[in-house]
Structures are given as C-alpha cells and as structure tokens.
Amino acid sequence: MPRSSYKSFIFCPIALLAHSKCLAAFAVGLHLLRGVLLAQQVGLAAGAEATGVPASRGDPSAALHVQQQGLDRLHRAIDEAAARVMPKVIAYRRDFHQHPELSNQEVRTAKIVADELRRLGIEVRTGVAHTGVVGVLRGGNPGGVVALRADMDALPVTEEGDLPFKSTIRTHYNGHEVGVMHACGHDAHTAMLLGAAEVLTAMKAELPGAVVFLFQPAEEGLPDGEVCGAELMMKEGALDHPKVDAIFGLHVFHFESGEIRFRPGGFMAGYNDFKIRVQGHQTHGAMPWDGVDPIVVASQIVLGLQTIISRQIKLTTAPAIITIGSIQGGTRNNIIPNEVMMEGTIRTFDPEMRKQIHKRVNLTATSIAQSAGATADVKIENDAPITFNDLNLTAKVTGSLRRVSVGRCDSNTPAVTISEDFSFYQQRVPGLFFFLGVTPKGTDPSTVAPNHSPKFFVDEGALITGVRAMASLAVDYLAGADDKLHAGSK
Ligand SMILES: [Zn+2]
Numbered sequence: 479m480p481r482s483s484y485k486s487f488i489f490c491p492i493a494l495l496a497h498s499k500c501l502a503a504f505a506v507g508l509h510l511l512r513g514v515l516l517a518q519q520v521g522l523a524a525g526a527e528a529t530g531v532p533a534s535r536g537d538p539s540a541a542l543h544v545q546q547q548g549l550d551r552l553h554r555a556i557d558e559a560a561a562r563v564m565p566k567v568i569a570y571r572r573d574f575h576q577h578p579e580l581s582n583q584e585v586r587t588a589k590i591v592a593d594e595l596r597r598l599g600i601e602v603r604t605g606v607a608h609t610g611v612v613g614v615l616r617g618g619n620p621g622g623v624v625a626l627r628a629d630m631d632a633l634p635v636t637e638e639g640d641l642p643f644k645s646t647i648r649t650h651y652n653g654h655e656v657g658v659m660h661a662c663g664h665d666a667h668t669a670m671l672l673g674a675a676e677v678l679t680a681m682k683a684e685l686p687g688a689v690v691f692l693f694q695p696a697e698e699g700l701p702d703g704e705v706c707g708a709e710l711m712m713k714e715g716a717l718d719h720p721k722v723d724a725i726f727g728l729h730v731f732h733f734e735s736g737e738i739r740f741r742p743g744g745f746m747a748g749y750n751d752f753k754i755r756v757q758g759h760q761t762h763g764a765m766p767w768d769g770v771d772p773i774v775v776a777s778q779i780v781l782g783l784q785t786i787i788s789r790q791i792k793l794t795t796a797p798a799i800i801t802i803g804s805i806q807g808g809t810r811n812n813i814i815p816n817e818v819m820m821e822g823t824i825r826t827f828d829p830e831m832r833k834q835i836h837k838r839v840n841l842t843a844t845s846i847a848q849s850a851g852a853t854a855d856v857k858i859e860n861d862a863p864i865t866f867n868d869l870n871l872t873a874k875v876t877g878s879l880r881r882v883s884v885g886r887c888d889s890n891t892p893a894v895t896i897s898e899d900f901s902f903y904q905q906r907v908p909g910l911f912f913f914l915g916v917t918p919k920g921t922d923p924s925t926v927a928p929n930h931s932p933k934f935f936v937d938e939g940a941l942i943t944g945v946r947a948m949a950s951l952a953v954d955y956l957a958g959a960d961d962k963l964h965a966g967s968k
C-alpha cells in the first residue's frame with residue numbers, strides 16, 4: 479500500500495483547532511499520526527482526489543516526513559510528561575526499596591501499585607497469580623493491545639551500603655534469618671512502570687488501542703513444584719482480557735547509567751535442570767565382572783554429554799552449555815554400588831537447538847548405559863524458556879529505544895547466561911526484553927556490585943530513560959511506527 483498521505487494535512491489542522499486549548503502537544507501528534515495511518519487504511523487516493531489533491535502523485539518521502547513530524551511531537555510530549563512524573567517515580571522507588579517483599583509476598587507493594595493505577599483511572603485487577611496487579615488503560619481510539627511488564631519481588635539478601643532508604647527488613651528463609659533487599663532492582667522496575675502508566679494516561683483520549691500493565695510477583699524463583707509469577711499470571715488470564723498482541727519488559731543492569739542493551743533472538747538463556755539415574759548391579763569391587771558398575775557408566779556419560787555441545791551441535795548458531803554439577807554414588811572403596819545419581823543444568827539460546835540438546839542428552843545417557851548392560855533414566859525438568867526477542871518486533875521498535883537512550887544503545891549486545899521469566903510471555907506473544915544501565919558514570923566497572931549483590935546500586939538518574947522507553951515502546955507500537963520512521967529522529 480502506498481504511503482501517500484496528503485489527507486493528513488487536512489486532518490492535522492482540524493486536530494490542532496480541536497485540541498489546542500485543552501490538550502497538550504502529544505494529542506496533536508497522535509492525531510497527526512493517526513490521520514496518516516487512517517488514510518493508509520482506507521486507501522487514500524480516492525479521498526484525496528475528492529479534495530482536489532492529487533494523492534497518486536504524492537511523494538512517499540513526503541508522507542514519511544509527515545509521519546515523522548507526528549512522531550516527533552508525540553515523543554516530545556512523552557519526554558515532557560516523563561520529566562514531570564520523575565519526582566514521584568523516585569519517591570515510589572525509594573519507598574519500595576525500603577519495604578522489600580519476597581516472592582509471592584508482595585502485598586504492600588501490590589496495594590500501592592493498585593491504588594496508584596486506580597487514582598489514574600486505570601481498570602485494575604488484583605490478586606492475579608497471588609499478589610500480581612493487572613491494569614488496563616483503554617485508549618480513546620480502536621487499535622492493538624500492548625503489554626508492559628514490571629516484576630515486584632525482592633531477594634533474601636542483607637543490604638549493605640548506607641542509603642538513607644536502606645532496607646532493614648529481616649525474615650526467615652530456608653531456616654536462616656536474613657535481610658530482605660531489592661538487590662535485583664525490581665523496586666526500580668515497578669516505579670518506572672507506574673511512571674509510564676501516568677505518562678500514557680495523560681494521552682489516553684488519543685491512544686490508538688490499549689495498554690496492559692503487568693505488575694508481576696515472584697520472578698526470582700520459587701521452591702520446586704511452584705509456578706513462577708509470569709507463568710501463573712498467564713494462566714490466570716493476564717494476557718487475555720484484552721488479548722495482548724505484543725509485550726515489552728526491561729531489567730536494570732550494572733553498566734553505564736542510561737545506556738540500553740539488547741539483541742534480537744536469544745538474549746537470555748533458557749535453562750533446564752536435569753537428573754540422570756544410572757542403574758547398575760551391585761557387586762564386590764574386586765569382582766566387577768559379577769555385576770554392572772554404574773560409576774564407570776556414569777563417568778562415560780559425563781564425557782559423552784560434553785561431546786554433545788562440542789561435536790554434535792552447530793555452535794555457530796548459538797552458544798550452549800551442559801554442566802554436571804553433582805554425582806552421588808557408592809558407600810565405600812570396595813563395593814561397586816547399585817546406582818549413581820547425577821544432576822546438571824543445560825543453558826541454551828536457540829529453541830531448535832534446545833530441543834536437539836534434550837534429545838541427545840537422553841540418547842547419549844541411555845545408549846552408553848545400554849552398551850554396558852546398565853540403564854539410565856533421564857529427567858529434564860524445571861523448564862525456563864529462552865528470553866527470545868522476536869525478530870520482527872525488535873526490528874520495528876529498535877528506533878524507539880535508540881531515541882530514548884540518546885545514542886547509547888547497543889542493539890546487538892552479547893547474550894547472557896542468566897535466565898528471566900519474562901520468557902514465558904514471549905512464548906505466547908512477540909516480546910522484547912532489554913537492559914537499562916544503572917551504574918553511575920565514571921565508576922570503575924571492576925568495582926561495580928552486580929545484581930543480587932548486597933551492595934547492588936541503582937543510579938536513579940537512569941530511571942527517566944526507563945519511563946520514556948516503556949511509554950515510547952507502547953505508543954510507537956500502537957501507532958504502527960516502524961524503524962524507518964525513526965531514521966531521522968533525534
Ligand atoms: Zn534477580
């Protein structure tokens with residue numbers, strides 16, 4: 479469809495007149511942009527010719543120019559609104575930091591979030607996945623549905639450092655008395671998303687579509703058998719009412735404040751824990767031929783597993799790791815035991831490769847065992863998917879992130895081997911997850927305390943970038959803007 483858009487020149491002044499007294503500049507920007515998009519949808523040529531403007535002779539670059547103007551106005555409005563809400567965002571972040579709550583116990587945090595969303599006039603559902611909060615902001619115009627996600631839980635870490643709003647909360651965890659701390663920066667995530675909600679609410683009447691705010695509990699991991707926050711939020715319909723088309727999320731990380739990093743495709747590892755039980759036949763250590771030695775078989779399996787990554791998987795596609803971290807078997811030196819238990823972990827970045835690795839772990843273990851007359855029972859469990867940034871979506875919104883990071887945006891950063899339950903959402907709908915740097919400028923990187931450290935530090939100067947990023951991603955996605963439009967964006 480041609481990108482001709484003369485009609486928007488007519489649309490725009492009407493919008494200007496209608497809104498100049500009561501709405502901020504962003505309203506005009508959205509009208510302008512929507513005008514372009516509507517014109518594209520209804521087939522502009524006929525309408526434009528009725529006005530005497532020869533649309534068919536329209537210059538596509540002129541159409542782009544008009545759209546660019548609409549976006550520029552819109553972005554300025556987002557940036558101004560973000561600057562206005564920052565004192566509140568920082569106050570919320572400090573309050574959450576001082577009152578951290580462990581996974582599935584985020585009662586106080588959830589209440590503050592729900593109260594603030596209600597104050598903004600956003601529809602709110604509480605108690606989703608235990609303590610989660612879902613807010614729905616319905617725009618004044620029809621369109622798609624985009625979700626923005628923040629996690630709310632803290633960690634059993636005793637905070638060090640001397641922040642005036644340092645956590646002094648203590649609890650019992652796994653039989654130990656420990657402190658509780660927002661050592662992963664989820665306090666900042668929650669506060670930034672509240673800020674983005676306020677920014678987007680200010681342009682509600684003009685918003686083409688809806689924004690779903692997901693305030694999720696329990697990202698940090700739960701005891702065996704419990705379902706993580708993201709998975710449970712989805713099971714309880716967080717992406718269904720209304721049906722979400724795309725999702726965005728961020729994580730603060732220890733690199734320079736305000737910088738944004740991500741990559742298309744596999745960004746954070748998927749992991750699986752696995753167990754292998756090797757069953758032999760017990761006998762005297764001096765007469766191995768009278769039994770089947772599971773210790774020797776297990777040793778062969780360990781080495782066999784290492785050949786999967788090094789010999790059988792196309793390593794140029796993506797990295798992968800298989801680690802055996804535990805072997806238990808036997809009671810004394812001269813008894814060949816009946817069985818050996820092994821435990822390990824698999825980390826992958828490519829969904830197809832992951833399937834292959836699972837198959838080959840099973841085949842390698844069972845075949846080696848069989849060759850010795852033993853058996854191997856392989857259980858691959860605790861599935862955490864790959865945080866996989868949808869290629870089309872990432873290409874479409876890379877410009878949004880470039881704009882808000884003011885040139886400090888690495889869109890092809892190396893993948894990381896840690897995992898993130900945002901990946902569950904990405905299995906259902908296209909999603910993009912990115913990192914936001916929160917280390918103060920000029921800090922020696924070798925001295926920086928990473929996430930989960932008792933000295934993890936968030937430079938609050940970076941938070942405005944996160945607010946602008948989330949609001950811009952939502953608006954740009956809903957407006958149908960693509961990377962091309964951002965080419966000239968400052
Ligand atoms: Zn964490």
Ligand SMILES: [Zn+2]
Nearest residue numbers: 662664697729
């Ligand atoms: Zn985290």
